[in-house]
Amino acid sequence: MLFRQLFDLESSTYTYLIADPNLQEAILVDPVLEQVERDRALLNQLGLTLRYCLETHVHADHITGTDRLRADTGCLGVVPERAHVSCADRHIKDGEILELGAITIQAIATPGHTDSHMAYLVGSDRLKLNRQTANVEPHLVLTGDALLIRGCGRTDFQSGNAGILYDSVTQRLFALPDETLVYPAHDYRGHTVSTIGEEKRWNPRFVGRDRQNFIEFMNALNLPDPKKMMEAVPANELCGRAVAIVNLSMV
Ligand code: FE2
Numbered sequence: 001m002l003f004r005q006l007f008d009l010e011s012s013t014y015t016y017l018i019a020d021p022n023l024q025e026a027i028l029v030d031p032v033l034e035q036v037e038r039d040r041a042l043l044n045q046l047g048l049t050l051r052y053c054l055e056t057h058v059h060a061d062h063i064t065g066t067d068r069l070r071a072d073t074g075c076l077g078v079v080p081e082r083a084h085v086s087c088a089d090r091h092i093k094d095g096e097i098l099e100l101g102a103i104t105i106q107a108i109a110t111p112g113h114t115d116s117h118m119a120y121l122v123g124s125d126r127l128k129l130n131r132q133t134a135n136v137e138p139h140l141v142l143t144g145d146a147l148l149i150r151g152c153g154r155t156d157f158q159s160g161n162a163g164i165l166y167d168s169v170t171q172r173l174f175a176l177p178d179e180t181l182v183y184p185a186h187d188y189r190g191h192t193v194s195t196i197g198e199e200k201r202w203n204p205r206f207v208g209r210d211r212q213n214f215i216e217f218m219n220a221l222n223l224p225d226p227k228k229m230m231e232a233v234p235a236n237e238l239c240g241r242a243v244a245i246v247n248l249s250m251v
Contacts, residue, residue, distance in 0.1 A: 001018065001019070001020065001021075001102075001103055001122075001124035002017070002018070002019040002020075002021050002026075002046070002048075003016070003017070003018055003019075003122075003140070004016070004017040004042070005183060005192060005193075006035065006038070006039065006042075008032040008034065008035050008062065010034065010062075011032065011061050011062035011186075011228070012186050012187060012188050013030060013032050013059075013061070013062050013185060013186055014030070014183065014184065014185055014186065014187065015028060015029065015030050015031050015032055015035065015039065015065075016028070016029040016030070016142055016183060017039070017042065017043075017048075018100070018103060018105070018122060019046070019048050019100070019103075020100050020101030020102055020103050022101060022102070023100070023101035023102075024047055024048055024049060025048065025049050025050075025051045025100055025101060026043060026046075026048040026049065026050050026051065026100075027050070027051060027052040027053070027054055027098070027100055027105065028050060028052070028053050028054070028065075028069065028075075029053075029054045029055075029056065029120065029142055030054075030055060030056055030059070030064070030144070030185055031053050031064060031065035031066060031069055032062050032063070032064070032065055033062070033063040033064060033065045033068060033240050034062075034063075034065075035065060036065040036068045036069055036072070039065065039069070040069070040072060040073075043073075049073070050069060050073040050075040051075055051076065051100060052075055052076050052077075052078050052098065052100070053065070053066040053069050053070065053075055053076070053077050053078065054078045054079075054092075054098065054105070054120070055077075055078070055079045055080065055083070055085075055236075056080070056117060056118055056119065056120070056142065056143075056144030056145065056185055057080060057083065057113065057114045057116060057117040057118070057144055057145065057158075058079075058083050058084070058085065058114060058116070058158065058233060058236045058237060059232055059233075059236055060157065060158060060225075060226050060228070060229045060232050060233050061186075061226040061227075061228055061229070061232060062228060062232055063228070063231070063232050063235045063236060063240050064235075064236050064239060064240040065240060066239045066240050067087070067238070067239040067240040067241040068240060070089075070239070076089040076090055077089050077090070077239050078090045078091070078092055078098065079091055079092070079116075080092060080107065080109075080116045080117065080118040081093045081094070081116065082115065082116040083114075083116040084116075084237050085236070085237055085238075085239060086237075087238055087239040087241065088239065092107045092118065093107060094107055094108065094109035094118070095107065095108075102124060103122065103123070103124055104121075104122070104123045105120050105121070105122050106120065106121040106122075106123075107119075107120060108120065108121055108141070108172050108173070109168070109172070110143070110144065110146040110147075110165075110168035110169070110172055110173065111161070111164050111165070111168055112146060112153075112155055112160060112161055112162065112163075112164040112165020112166070112167070112168045112169075113144070113145040113146055113152070113153030113154065113155060113158075113160055113165055114145075114158040114159060114160060115158070115159035115160075115161070115164075117144055117145065117146055117153075117168075118144065119141055119142060119143045119144055119146055119147070119172070119173060120141065120142040120144075121139050121140075121141050121176070121180075122139055122140050122141070122142065123139045139176075139177075139180050139181075140180065140181035140182075140183055141173065141176060141180050141181070141182055141183070141196070142183050142184075142185070143173060143182055143183065143184050143185070144184070144185045145184070145185050145186060146165060146168055146169055146173065147169050147173050147182060147184060147199060147203070148184045148185075148186060148187065149182065149184055149187055149189075149191035149193075149194045149199070149203075150189075150191070150194075150199070150202060150203050150204060150205075151203065151204075151205055152165060152169060152203070152205045152206075153165070153185075153186075154218070154221065154223055155218050155219075156218075156219075156221065156223065157225070157229075158233065162214060162215040162217075162218035162219060163211055163214075163215050165214075165218070166206075166211045166214045166215070167211070169206060170206065173196065174196060174199075174200050174206075176196045177196065178195060178196050178197030178200070179195055179196070179197065180195060180196045181193055181194075181195055182194040182195055182196060182198075182199055205217070205218075
């Protein structure tokens with residue numbers, strides 16, 4: 001499996017390129033509109049055909065590159081089930097697996113940051129994760145904004161819910177094997193990767209907090225709205241298309 005972590009400095013967003021080198025086909029997870037040229041250049045340099053753009057959730061802090069990439073490459077846009085994105089080519093359900101050659105990408109419903117958020121468990125074999133058995137080969141998990149390294153996504157807008165996020169992280173993500181690599185959708189302090197075991201031991205949002213304590217902590221954060229929220233959410237519900245049109249009209 002080919003795996004690349006890409007970073008957008010303005011929004012501190014990680015985009016992930018995952019590819020089957022034998023098939024020479026790729027998927028981009030959480031692409032950023034302003035980085036589409038970077039991503040296309042990398043795909044070209046590596047000789048990869050883009051098959052899917054996959055979103056962990058409808059973002060509030062950046063605009064997705066999906067519509068631009070879809071127009072340029074013919075890839076399919078995939079979003080979580082229940083995300084209000086009618087322009088998507090496909091909605092993915094909890095437990096459903098997206099296959100790319102020998103690579104499996106399994107959706108794990110992890111609501112709380114938003115009401116339709118998904119994490120994705122990525123493996124380079126054909127083992128299917130059985131929810132009841134954690135006894136599978138080491139994988140990596142793209143945790144979106146549900147679980148960040150030593151942090152978690154906010155829960156104060158987009159139908160966020162702190163109690164539900166607590167359940168998603170502690171019951172779904174922390175149920176994965178400790179050695180599972182954690183790749184989040186953002187980082188603001190220079191981290192790149194962690195593991196489930198490391199986050200269970202050191203993540204200050206969860207260590208020593210029960211559900212009620214976590215809810216009180218999250219509800220008291222009083223964070224400012226993301227700078228791009230007013231344009232990003234409606235644009236992302238249109239796969240990034242609305243802003244692409246605005247940008248063209250401004251050129
Ligand atoms: Fe987010």
